[in-house]
Amino acid sequence: MSDEIYSLHRGTTPLLGSVPHAGTYMPPSLHHKLQPRALAVEDTDWFLDRLYAFAADMGASLIVPRYSRYVVDLNRPRDNRPMYAGANNTELCPTRFFTGEPLYREGMEPTDEEIAQRVASCWAPYHAALQQELARLCAKHGHAVLFDGHSIKSELPWLFEGTLPDLNLGTAEGSACAPSLRDALAALLQAQPMFEQPKYSLAVDGRFKGGHITRCYGQPAQGVHAVQLEKCWSTYMREVPPLDWHAARAEQLQKLLRPMLQTMIDWRPD
Numbered sequence: 001m002s003d004e005i006y007s008l009h010r011g012t013t014p015l016l017g018s019v020p021h022a023g024t025y026m027p028p029s030l031h032h033k034l035q036p037r038a039l040a041v042e043d044t045d046w047f048l049d050r051l052y053a054f055a056a057d058m059g060a061s062l063i064v065p066r067y068s069r070y071v072v073d074l075n076r077p078r079d080n081r082p083m084y085a086g087a088n089n090t091e092l093c094p095t096r097f098f099t100g101e102p103l104y105r106e107g108m109e110p111t112d113e114e115i116a117q118r119v120a121s122c123w124a125p126y127h128a129a130l131q132q133e134l135a136r137l138c139a140k141h142g143h144a145v146l147f148d149g150h151s152i153k154s155e156l157p158w159l160f161e162g163t164l165p166d167l168n169l170g171t172a173e174g175s176a177c178a179p180s181l182r183d184a185l186a187a188l189l190q191a192q193p194m195f196e197q198p199k200y201s202l203a204v205d206g207r208f209k210g211g212h213i214t215r216c217y218g219q220p221a222q223g224v225h226a227v228q229l230e231k232c233w234s235t236y237m238r239e240v241p242p243l244d245w246h247a248a249r250a251e252q253l254q255k256l257l258r259p260m261l262q263t264m265i266d267w268r269p270d
Contacts, residue, residue, distance in 0.1 A: 005125045006065045008133065013059035013265045014141040016133050017052055018213060019149045020074035020126070021045035023065035030071070033108035035101075041068045043098045045151045047245050051236055052149055054254065055261055060147075061133055065126055070094055070103060072118040074126050075148070075211035093118055100158035130217065138223045145181070145264045146226040148213045153239055154232040160207050166200035166235050170210035170228040176218025177225035181267050185227060188263055194255045200235060220269075227264070 024041050031039060049064045056062055065074055072093055080092040090096060093110045095103050104110075110118070130146075137144035154164050167189055171182045182204075192198040208230040210218070218226030233239045236250040 004066065005122055006063055006129060008064075008129055009056050009062045010133065010136070011056065011059045011061040013061075014137050014143055015055070015058075015060040015145045015147060015261065015265045016130070016137060017055050017060050017062045017147045017149060017261075018130065019045060019048040019052065019062075019064055020213060021065075021069045021150060022048040023067045023069070025066045026068050026070065033104055034070070035103060035105060037097070038070060038103050041070060042243075043070070043094075044068065045149070046233065046237055046243055047250075048149050048151060050245065051250060051254070052257070052261075054258060058258070058261055058265060060261060060265065061137070063126070063129060063133065065122075067122050072115075072123045074123055075150075075213050077212045077216070078119055078123060092123075096158075098153070098156050098159055130213070134217060134224055143223040143225065143269050145177075145267065146213070146217050146224060147261065147264055148211070148226065148228040150208075150211075150228060150230040151233055151236075152230060154234050164207065164230075164232055165203040166232050167202045168206055168208040168230040169202065169204045170208045170214060170230065171205060171226075172210045172215045172218060173205050176210055176214050176220075177227055178220050178269055180270060181225050181227070181264070184263055184267060185260060188260060189256070192256055194259065199252065200256070223269075225269075229260070 022045050024044055026039060026041060076092040082089040093115045095109050097103055134144045134146060169186060169189060171177050174182055186204050189202050192200065210228040214226045214228040217224055236253045237246050238244045
């Protein structure tokens, strides 16, 4: 059953990578309820399983979902509380595109019963796997680091003003991980020592402070340290249709992502 909901590679280091919005599968049973545009799943965190494929070779665990976030958003709490108070938010079972237009045909939005079913069949198994893998890593290493990877179009006026920084590191205002880990990652992402000059702009705990996965599982006192990295599509792919992988951009970004993940693997609690 798990193979239908997610794939999980179990690694040998304390690091677990999660890319909860990389799934693209839309069940045929939903097609007639959705706006035709929705079948292109445009708000996917595109290609993140490909971008972070190298993590397995570094010894990290990696969990990748199959289903689209349009079915159920794995990075939202099951009680559907808004992630960012006072701002436009998408729900546990989204009803709008990131541009604000309705995702469903009129009157076809998911009912409470349908939402509960999606939580039970997709959301709950993914989170159970996260919990089990984090417990395994803590038992083996004494601690675990959870890296939650995301990506988004750099300009989406319905969700945020202006243009996002290229990289957005979120730690729930520092509560989801030890200060030394936050500082080490922020310093690396700011300095970008592998380049002659920094190539990417950075925000730390700005518009994206970390979603439900970072906030829920980041419990330093319990040995789990969580961070989220939201990056703009433009750093590794085409942002305008046809959306596609950009090999040169991705290769350049991976020069920074590799040492970032290595920092998380090598880091130890004080």
